[in-house]
Amino acid sequence: MTSEAPTRAYRRLSVEERRSQLLDAALELFAHRVPEDVSLDDVAEAAGVSRPLVYRYFPGGKQQLYEAALRSAAEDLEHCFAEPPEGPLTQRLSRALDRYLAFVGEHDAGFSALLQGGSVVGTSRTTAIVDGVRRAAAGHILRHLDVAEPGPRLRMTVRMWITAVEAASLIWLDEDKEPPLDELRDWLVEQFVACLVATAARDAQTAEVVRAALALEPADGPIGTLARQVLTVVGDAAHLL
Amino acid sequence: MTSEAPTRAYRRLSVEERRSQLLDAALELFAHRVPEDVSLDDVAEAAGVSRPLVYRYFPGGKQQLYEAALRSAAEDLEHCFAEPPEGPLTQRLSRALDRYLAFVGEHDAGFSALLQGGSVVGTSRTTAIVDGVRRAAAGHILRHLDVAEPGPRLRMTVRMWITAVEAASLIWLDEDKEPPLDELRDWLVEQFVACLVATAARDAQTAEVVRAALALEPADGPIGTLARQVLTVVGDAAHLL
Numbered sequence: 161m162t163s164e165a166p167t168r169a170y171r172r173l174s175v176e177e178r179r180s181q182l183l184d185a186a187l188e189l190f191a192h193r194v195p196e197d198v199s200l201d202d203v204a205e206a207a208g209v210s211r212p213l214v215y216r217y218f219p220g221g222k223q224q225l226y227e228a229a230l231r232s233a234a235e236d237l238e239h240c241f242a243e244p245p246e247g248p249l250t251q252r253l254s255r256a257l258d259r260y261l262a263f264v265g266e267h268d269a270g271f272s273a274l275l276q277g278g279s280v281v282g283t284s285r286t287t288a289i290v291d292g293v294r295r296a297a298a299g300h301i302l303r304h305l306d307v308a309e310p311g312p313r314l315r316m317t318v319r320m321w322i323t324a325v326e327a328a329s330l331i332w333l334d335e336d337k338e339p340p341l342d343e344l345r346d347w348l349v350e351q352f353v354a355c356l357v358a359t360a361a362r363d364a365q366t367a368e369v370v371r372a373a374l375a376l377e378p379a380d381g382p383i384g385t386l387a388r389q390v391l392t393v394v395g396d397a398a399h400l401l
Numbered sequence: 402m403t404s405e406a407p408t409r410a411y412r413r414l415s416v417e418e419r420r421s422q423l424l425d426a427a428l429e430l431f432a433h434r435v436p437e438d439v440s441l442d443d444v445a446e447a448a449g450v451s452r453p454l455v456y457r458y459f460p461g462g463k464q465q466l467y468e469a470a471l472r473s474a475a476e477d478l479e480h481c482f483a484e485p486p487e488g489p490l491t492q493r494l495s496r497a498l499d500r501y502l503a504f505v506g507e508h509d510a511g512f513s514a515l516l517q518g519g520s521v522v523g524t525s526r527t528t529a530i531v532d533g534v535r536r537a538a539a540g541h542i543l544r545h546l547d548v549a550e551p552g553p554r555l556r557m558t559v560r561m562w563i564t565a566v567e568a569a570s571l572i573w574l575d576e577d578k579e580p581p582l583d584e585l586r587d588w589l590v591e592q593f594v595a596c597l598v599a600t601a602a603r604d605a606q607t608a609e610v611v612r613a614a615l616a617l618e619p620a621d622g623p624i625g626t627l628a629r630q631v632l633t634v635v636g637d638a639a640h641l642l
Contacts, residue, residue: 276528287517312579316572323568324561331557338553347603354599358591361630374638384641389602397615400625401632
């Protein structure tokens with residue numbers, strides 16, 4: 161390779177393109193290794209540039225690069241839950257979870273390191289970015305539930321489920337992605353409906369949301385199947401009814 | 402105050418007692434302030450001893466003291482879920498949650514700072530201590546469900562609920578302990594039963610656990626009330642059955 165080639169390659173990219181190329185390389189590395197095992201040399205090598213060039217774009221070094229990569233990943237994640245407000249709730253949630261779980265599967269080591277905490281690059285800023293994703297996801301879901309002013313019980317139910325989905329994702333990665341993605345997705349959707357129904361028993365607003373959502377579910381869809389299965393399980397507990 | 406008084410006070414305590422006194426003082430401070438706002442001078446003052454004495458017991462300074470206080474709090478928390486294996490499951494869970502939520506209420510700022518991450522004293526060791534509490538809680542609950550070898554779906558359901566309880570606790574603190582403790586406790590128990598029932602629809606082991614648990618619940622207990630309420634909410638969705 162002549163010394164001219166990399167120089168020409170440098171010139172071909174605008175500042176924004178170069179920044180984005182470095183971020184992509186960093187994100188790829190941070191996705192599959194814990195932050196401790198990623199060096200700026202690795203990032204420079206993966207992007208095919210020099211270490212000083214990485215520093216020129218990210219003078220704060222690895223910490224700054226990590227936070228920028230995390231912000232970029234957070235934007236992708238927030239988009240997972242954006243879904244047109246049409247059709248049964250379980251279909252919308254399934255599509256969102258498909259995207260979310262695919263993201264988790266692609267960023268396995270980085271996702272675990274980030275959420276399990278105790279990482280050398282974890283700061284109040286990285287925590288704030290992750291919390292922003294959680295808030296955005298909750299906002300999307302509440303919009304799908306079609307309530308203008310969600311009360312505290314409905315909001316808490318949604319946020320509890322989002323945390324439960326995170327926990328399930330970490331366990332899923334830990335257990336070599338078992339059960340298969342589509343089974344985990346269906347199960348998480350069912351858990352959400354179950355949590356909503358239980359909250360509906362003590363909250364009028366949630367009860368209204370549940371009634372409206374169930375009316376749109378087809379009998380041969382996941383909730384019809386779930387409802388019939390549940391009846392066979394609780395059928396022996398007729399003394400409770 | 403004469404200079405003799407504190408010296409006599411120092412002598413009166415054994416090494417173990419002194420250590421425990423310093424830990425209690427630290428835990429009290431860490432419970433109500435974020436770690437950033439607690440200094441060793443504060444701990445010394447609260448315990449009525451000198452700063453050098455705190456350093457003699459905790460040469461690693463604030464970090465070491467924080468981790469020791471956290472370990473002591475973790476032991477208390479693990480005991481919350483120890484409960485004799487008698488009576489309906491919801492009664493046992495309610496008693497455990499009463500203790501857990503009382504603990505959360507007493508250690509509000511410290512609990513939030515610890516679980517929200519990004520704290521200056523958060524390390525892989527503090528993460529490991531918190532994870533140990535989660536594992537212990539899951540172990541207790543699985544023993545209450547009376548299964549010798551819990552399968553992956555049952556384990557995941559329990560761990561998802563534990564994370565959801567944590568999330569609910571943080572929101573509860575954030576919203577000035579609303580709803581009241583006993584209402585939150587009942588709701589969390591209902592959420593657990595709902596999640597178990599939903600998992601039972603696709604997992605034979607969980608179905609067996611649910612059947613056994615429901616058989617012990619009285620008709621006028623929380624699950625009887627929940628079941629009848631749920632029927633009125635889903636009654637309009639007869640097309641799903």
